[in-house]
Amino acid sequence: MAMKRMHAIALLALALPAAACAAENGAAARYAGEPYMGAVTARVRAPDGTLKKTDVGTGSAHFERLSDGRTRLVVDGLINKQTASFVLDGNDAAAGWRASDEGVTMNLAPGGSLRGSGTAGGTQRLNFDGAVTDAHFGLDMEMEVLRSKPGGPPPGTKILFRYDLNRDGTSSRGLGARATAAGIASSQVRTTSGRSAAQSNRRCKRTVWQTRNVASLSSAPMIMTRVPVCVQW
Secondary structure (H helix, E strand, C coil): CHHHHHHHHHHHHHHHHHHHHHHHCCCCHHHCCCCEEEEEEEEEECCCCCEEEEEEEEEEEEEEECCCCCEEEEEEEEECCEECCEEEEEEEECCEEEEEECCEEEEECCCCEEEEEEEECCCEEEEEEEEECCCEEEEEEEEEECCCCCCCCCCCCEEEEEEEEECCCHHHCCHHHHHHHCCCCCCCCCCCCCCCHHHHCCCCCEEEEEEEEEEECCCCCEEEEEEEEEEEC
């Protein structure tokens, strides 16, 4: 009996490093490290398809390893003091990173393609389409209103959030010029720390991590997590 117990413990000891190794060699683990930072735009269309509003701000994205072995994707943005942020927790492996919970599914393929869809809280239909490389994180998140909240947009309204993020910070430079070219000069460009449009056109010299309350698509409606914030321009 003692020999069988020791054999079982030995097998468990061998399995634990293997599981950890699988996560370390996973698709998301390849892109973990420094955050991606840059621009995020939002285009709002009425139920009939008419473009009602376009705004631009700044945001970030990063992957982080959780204590339970899963890997979290944190996407953060701020547009005219309105957040455009979410987190998703998934399992990472060489075959890809996959998050599936509360009606929303997202997959990161080994080659970097990022796809997903689902319904959040029965009030929003979400579609994700993007790609990740060592230097760039690009993601389109389309949100369609299924059920209105008091004072909110009517059902059928669609908002397209486009995240254009780099690791060298180049996306956050020249935001004012890009906003003007897109016909949205009246929109004020802000960073995640509330800096002005003029400051957003400069490269961030120092970034710190701050704890923020961010919408979760994997567990509770909101979750406390860390996001990078520029504190010196």
